[in-house]
Amino acid sequence: MDVNFAPLWISLKTATVATIVVFVFGIVFARLFARREFPGKTVLESLFLLPMVLPPTVVGFGLLYLFGRNAFLGRLLEELFGLQIVFTPYSVVLAAAVVSFPLMYQSAKAAFQQYDASLEQVAYTMGASRFRVFWTISFPLAWPGLMSGIVLAFARALGEFGATLMVAGYIPGVTETIPLAIYFAVESGDEMTAGIWVVISSLLGFLMLLWLNGRNERIRRRLTGE
């Protein structure tokens, strides 16, 4: 049996980079929005969550419209940095990041809301800077929830298909992620390869959820003192 494992590495690499990007943006926006009310907040939040409810093909179309070779942002990036987005691994990362951002944002926002605001306030009264309070109080207290966000975002990024196909296309060894490999293996009648990827995919997803649920259960037990 001869299986080319490139799709696994491409998937893991792009999903990892997408998750890191989404983690950084997710915690910044979540912390800013978690305990603050301002006009336009609900509109902005609805926009953040939009990729979760849209068909991935709509997201893909939108990204093509923005980052295509003739599109404004696409042209700008190419002229400034010689960077081509569509049909490269960058677009795989981009598509994965956009669809997984809502999951990270939701988890992070809940994480920053679940501890008592007075913990940050009392730290300020002790003279701590915003930066110090964030890293020594907010971040560690939100960490369990942030970790859930990371796992969910990573899993979603790994599973992205529709938007990826539209902006990254099917280029074996370059943009061929596991979901694309499955689709095109079935298309060409190679059910054996498709089956292997289906098993690997299911296993990865299951292990991640198993770990997450086990961890949540341990945290629950620690908090309730059972």
Added chain:
Amino acid sequence: MDGWDNMLEVTIEKRLRHFHLQADFTMKDEIVVLTGKSGSGKTTLLNCIAGIAFPDRGFIRLNGHVLFSENDSVPIQQRHIGYVFQNYALFPHMTVMENIEYGMKDEELVGKLMKELEIEHLTNAYPQQISGGEKQRVALVRALATKPKLLLLDEPFAALDDETKEKSHEQLIRLHRKWKIPVILVTHSMSEAEKLGDVIYKMEYGNLLQT
């Protein structure tokens, strides 16, 4: 500047949901007690002094320095005010010692305080593992460790049993005699107010009345 030492002056107004908060008082290094129903604006007044909330009008001066005025507000970090929250707000992911060290300015002083308030043996415990009375003492030491110029105590004894409460009252009186800084204490209990307060104010729908 001697005349300004240990003096807090507050003249503020703030619109709240159901009423106006109006406070106008001056205090020296004494214990001022604020009593009044829940929701009458006591905690908001403490928050305004600490820099967590902002008045709409007026000024707050501590030892002659403006902390708040209509065109100036000193950031919360630079006000040098110790604040013990109602729930004590101990950092749950840090040990007692780490909590106290967070804003500590003087290690020797902290050692003495910990001994005096009998929390020395708790250094490596986490807040979840200690009793309510111990939490209250840790929160008090943590606030004093920053060498504050003013101490705000928001119902620090409310969650304690009678015996612990009694002991905590004595400790506060003793500490205050040594520290000689202005202390504002919020409480629901009139007997506590009479026992601890040099001056007692009653808060009613945002208005501060001296009793």
